[in-house]
Amino acid sequence: MITRRDFLKVTGAAAAAAALTACGGSSSTASSAASGTASSAASSAVAKLDKVKVAVPNDTTNEARALTLLEKNGFFKLKADAGLTATAKDIEENPLNVSVDEVEAAQVPNVLQDEDYAVINSNYAISAGLDPMTDALAMEDGTSAYVNILVCKDGNQEEPKIKALAAALQSQKVKEFMDENYKGAVVSVVENPTDGYDSSIDYDALNGETVSCAATPAPHCEVLEICKDILAEKGITLDIQEYDDYIIPNNIVEDGQCDTNYFQHQPYLDDFNAEHGTHLVTVAGIHVEPMGIYGGKQDSLAPIEG
Structure with a gap:
């Protein structure tokens, strides 16, 4: 790495x-x-x-x-x-x-x-x-269709800890961070940002849990640092795994080494699944990078x- x-x-x-x-x-x-x-x-x-x-x-x-x-x-x-x-x-x-x-x-x-x-x-x-x-x-x-997404292996979309990470990424704090730090180079696509928490999740049951996410350095790892603080308030640890390529983050989610990744857009994911026979799916759309x-x-x- x-x-x-x-x-x-x-x-x-x-x-x-x-x-x-x-x-x-x-x-x-x-x-x-x-x-x-x-x-x-x-x-x-x-x-x-x-x-x-x-x-x-x-x-x-x-x-x-x-x-x-x-x-x-x-x-x-x-x-x-x-x-x-x-x-x-x-x-x-x-x-x-x-x-x-x-x-x-x-x-x-x-x-x-x-x-x-x-x-x-x-x-x-x-x-x-x-x-x-x-x-x-x-x-x-800003109308680019290449939305960067949070990804997991098919079948894991409803895992509470993955939904908790998705909620954190769709928060107002993350949107404000993007606006203030990237000034148009990274644009949130979340229409209704939240406080970072999903009301359908039992956060007490997640206290002490760890959710992992593989990501490229910037902006993805930087954005995830904001999510780390949001999740920490509920006792959840976010393990951010940093990579500088587009292959490993998908492979380690496919084989179960990592829960999620956040680095790619939907067309790339579709092409990767078709080429490699992987079973990765979108959890949530987060931002675009022109x-x-x-x-x-x-x-x-x-x-x-x-």
Whole structure:
């Protein structure tokens, strides 16, 4: 298991490189002229390249999601029937000669400095020190269908301790934490947040129990820390198990090592079950994380737009 501290050691260099590409604005004539010159130079530089390099997550659903975002921002055109399983092979029109590098999702921030652009999941962007709301050059809007979910093995949905964790995740405290700390990069989808407790549960019977949850570092583990306090008030211990990939958290829930996980969206879960023959189900939808396009060697989308 890799902790967030170890993960940040690995991704620090990439995060620093990405931070240096963040764009600022100015109302002065001199600054506008300078910006125009920079944009022109960037466009010229890309025009001289043999191809534009873009890194995307390599798992099926996130790659399709990333390619759709790139298409919306003018990188290329996908086949009309590409859908939720689109890959680079589904690029139909590619006048900019975009080369797509498929990379394991957690490692995309690491290769950012070597690419012209990269499409990064918000959880990994945040873990790498990037601010999706200021560093991303383009983002999905808040209507994304990729809701992050609490997951358990089929048949365990009604276990009181799992329902108690779901209630904590759907609390007003969690919603406020997301709003205050992520400012739009992580958005709660809970329509009617509660006090964090489910009236159908006998919390006295759960006093002294432990519920475990496997999650990726940010925002999921950070959100779960809020839930830990909510559950502790009822004598329930939340065991947060931190991972930096998308495979292990599902495997350990399937084989019973862990009660739940919280890191993925529904399309990914559906694809994972179909591919691996697992029996994992959604307990509750919690939030969305708009995916973003980040600049590596390029600091704006001007080379693509113009």
